[in-house]
Amino acid sequence: MAFAAPNPSNLGLGLRQLVDSYKRDRALAQAKAATSRTIQMDSQDRVLVNLHLDGKAPINVVAAALTRAGAEILAVDPNWRHGVISARLPLPQAEAIGATVGVQSVMLAHRPIHRIGKVTAESSVVEHAKQANTAGVLSNNGFLGRNISVGIISDSYDTAQGVPRASVGVAAGELPGPGNPDGYNQTVVNLEDDFSGGSTDEGRGMAEIIHDIAPAAKICFHTSGISQSIMALGIRKLRSNSNAVCDVIVDDIFFPDEPFFSDGQIALAVEDVASGTTLPGKKVAYFSAAGNSGNNGYSSGLHLLTGAQGQQANNAAGANKLDLSQVDPSLYAGGFHNVGSNPSPAIAIPITTDSVIPPLIVFQWDDPFDAGAVTTDYNLLVFDSDGNYVDFLSGTDDNFSTDEPIELVELDAEAKYFLVIALAGTKQTNPPTNPPPPQTHLRFISVNDASLSGPNIATNAITTAGHATAKHANGVGAYVYNLLAQTNPSYNQNGLNPPPGQYRPTLEDFTSNGGALAFYFDPSGNRLTTPDIRLEPKFSAADGVDTSFFPPNSTTDFDNDGFPNFFGTSAAAPTAAGIAALLLEAAGGPQSLPPDQITTTLQQTAVPHLVAVQVKR
Template sequence: MNHSLRHLLLAAALTLSAATFYPAQAQTALPKNLAAALQRIVELHSRDPQAAYAALKNIEGLPVFLRDREGQRPLVHINLGGKANLESVVASLKAQGLTIQATTNLGGGVIEAYLPLERAVEVARLPGVRSVTPVYRPARSVGAVTSQAVVAQKVLPVQQTGIAGQGIKIAALSDSYASSTQPPTAADDVASGDLPANLTVLEDLPPNSGSDEGRAMLQLIYDIAPRSTLGFATAFNGEVDFANNIIALREQFGADVITDDVIYFDEPFFSDGILAQAVDQVSSAGAAYFSSAGNNGRQGYLSQYRPVTAQAALKLVQSGSQNLKLQGVIAQGLALSFHDFDPGPGVDISQTITVDASAPISFQWDEPFNLGKVQTDYNLLVFNASGQYVGQLSGTDDNVATDQPLEITQLPTGTYQLVIAKANTGPAQQIKYIAINTAVSGEYLGGPTTAGHSVAKGGQSVGAVYWGTLLPEDFTSQGPSQILFDTSGNPLPAPDVRQVPQLSAIDGASTTFFAGGPGANGFPSFFGTSAAAPNAAAVAALVLQGAGGPGSLTPAQVYEALQSSAQDIPFDLDPNFAQAKLFPVLLTAQGDSSSDPNFFTVALSSAATGQTLNQLTISLKDTGLVFDPSTSSGFPFTLGILRGVSAGDVTASLSSDLSTLTLSFAPGSFGPGASAGFGIDRDYAATFSSGNSADLLQKARVSAIVNNKTLRGQFLNTYGAPGYDTISGYGLVDANAAVKAVKP
């Protein structure tokens, strides 16, 4: 299926002209501790209030703002920095007309409130307010019916002994539980037996404002632990409210196990933010916590800052090695120096990336959030392919004023050059960005992408393994994560390297309504680490019951039981790459695109003197995949780069069951040294979706006819030694082995 659909991306932002919004740095009259994104909205509101309200929903270069029901007040964080009295600031904010939604003393004190745009300047200047920053709509890790995880995670033998979650309370946090009014509704699921009637909801979204992904998560849990007691609270009313709901699910509902699938774009990379601290709090109180690792794949970047002076950068442009128009950003004070992306002897101050659909990017560096300790001002500058600076897509906050080592942007579909610039002489040196839940490709990528509360010490980060192949999904986020500061912003004596994800669980399983197309059983298939996290959490409930019930094990003991008993998952040392060697024929598959015309390359060795390739056949029957030549949901056979052979000499045919592709070459046309690139979509056979990584071709049978002699082989991956790895952790949860490990 289409790559962008497979990752269930956020909708692309409505493009507004550059004339409508000046880059934030131009708004010199507004307080610098008002985030640049809010400055854009406030400045527009002063000229055209209705346009500002529309921009809260769709604004070029930024994710969607969370806002009130009328759509006129954005949800914001008023960050106090640990020095102001929270109650007194709340009183001042109410006097300014703000509606307080949630408060916390975590993270130095944060107030979540709906901000009247006409009061933004006054609020930013209130005593005790360190900064005012927007709250963006968070991302979910998406990617009568029984989940396939019951079999793959070896749950049936446990249920047959009478262990089905009795006495254990499990809670989920996501967008909503019963917000959707489209059938089947939550009430329908209760009537069909897919959910219990006694489910507790602490907070939900209003009608028709959520997708009910939380309900889908609870369906997966209920299939594995059908005798457990279930609870829910939304994570979509802001980060502070999310943190408070994590705590409430333990303190009010009494959850023994909690799971979520949500990431906020401003969660710190190098320290534990308020959500991670909330996870640690409930874990210390006895609740095991399981969070989705994320669907960020290998779409991250991590490096030490390698400075190139502005003068040296201009010389690179003059030499023709860069096409960037840098004079404007230098003149505006956005760049004293630029980052060199090239880790070798060369110099490259831009990173070329291609965005397949709207891409939120969170860029951060090694300083603590909201505690008065940010000294470095980095900017994430976006240039188009021709080298023109695109200010409305760039992140240019005054980070010392906002007290956040953070720039957030959202890029529409296209090709861009990213430039990381330093606007002052601050000390921070480690830089990192993650493209969240999206399809981004380009140079210098491959850094760790698991971050935020998913890496909290008190919880478990969960990756996704597809039930049909028992291999990691290509989109599952990779670790590790490095924490450099304590919760007071003090540097740690040594980096706290967190080996995440710790576990993997099944995705692609069935629910009554969510979220992909129907699988072989006629029900929708729920993909992503959003599905994996609740599947792991449900097994934890079985482990708790098997050990003696609530409180019989600490969260750490639950985690140890799951990790030590997990089914090992092969770790691919060359991700998104597979080869079939049938000397003198070499067939290579590379990437994870569904529509790359050069995904496959077949070549005949130049040493094969006097030989010609007559035919090539690829059979997917042993892989759980099928070819999808559809022009609507897939990608038909397409030739790519051809060397030594002409397109007219190539004929392709598919078997009726879509399992086998055969290429025939005109006699004598494909000789030594010739090669042909070609592409065609691959899908999981059970769901007719996903299945695009080259790694999934493992054991696909290949035959080639050379000089009328048939050669046979198969696609192979290169796997590392068994044990922990940064994609699947300790492996796939095994309910049967884990329960046996803890039974008295």
């Protein structure tokens, strides 16, 4: 198939490299996409992309051009900047669409990341939900989440292959619905499920946790889909759809291209449902898994070396000696970030990757997304263990053209690399002036839970990111409900469910590092005079709890009760959401507590845990 136009520089997040590879060797490009854990390309060589518009043409005009190019439009979000269209785009047409009037950028849409970590959920015990549920303990009738609607956003609810159907869970009392043996007969409201293949019904696992804690609550579901636009639509529908009208919403999803230093497309949807007044329905208490990235990241202020200084540091005695002659000098025309000290500067960040999971590393800095205001173009250069430059792995987008301050690299598992943060240049677009100084707040995170090790991978690096850090979201960390189950091989020899107490909750070492996160921009992308500092995550809740089936094909039964254990902040977030449902009923029902007061109550009544007491998983 002929390619229609020269390769524009506004193809981002690996799309430009994929198009170039497809031109040179179609079979090789197809193989790369097939083996990638993040690229979403089908058998017709249609790749999932997000088209960010610039307002120079109406959304429907751009959509019509996409359709003529053979694209399948999956979702349109007019709420983010000038609009975003998620579509399956024939790869040979990517260049032509990138050059279409009205298109700011065409960005490869990488797979969403589920926050799963490596029956009667024990969270209902360790969180004291059983006491709240039981009549005569805290109230005459007990608190069960009556008249409270809890919405779930995850991959799928009842479409996964190789697992029991949801009706089996209803009959066993694990879920509400007609035929539930405990009388909780309200049908789960499934607004939209995922039928794209590869789903796991993680949303149903979350629903089982919520039902154990708040069994009388109404449960609703909407798939996160495979793009930010689909998820943002689902969040708004769970508040506004008349069949849902949720009081509480919880998700366990992160998209790799969500901003670190500002609120993005999904965070805007969270704010709409949690604090906005324009949508139908009630203001929602929103919970989101904070992530399982542990300390697998790097944060720093910029310490700039000129190109010549960087070359000199690279050639110094004892340096890692990278072959910079293999790198296009324009990629580091503005210099290098110094990861060493003033007496001993260095440009190479040595890392060793996870032994099993190929890491997806996202690098960002403090420029706004999609606001026509990117001032700095950085690159994340990748060198192999011998110091050779690996062009096809490096993140080298033209950030002025993509209008997004992000580079993304996908590395191999069980390998050694050197990463280099290089400055291509700066520019000021509004109003035009001489090149300004570069933005100075730098961070990269292994966002798909793959571990990184190396002298620069520090325990104080912030790895919590995305919409879980939205101003009115409750980012939820994870602690294992009972350390004793892991440290005592003979624990629960009688196979009781739930296992016998007393439980010893302990912070999971994989829960993403939080801290005082600085946000530098308002919702429109204008730089704030003073950064908005948010303490994230808001709190932690129990994971390692049981479900009847999730994770599918799991061999993990660390508490010896015959049921699979659900680990990760994906399990902790619905635990917190279920408790919020009990709080709302106890306070008088829907709208009896504003979302901010639910957050404050959970924080003030949480048991403090020492960060130093962690369990290695």
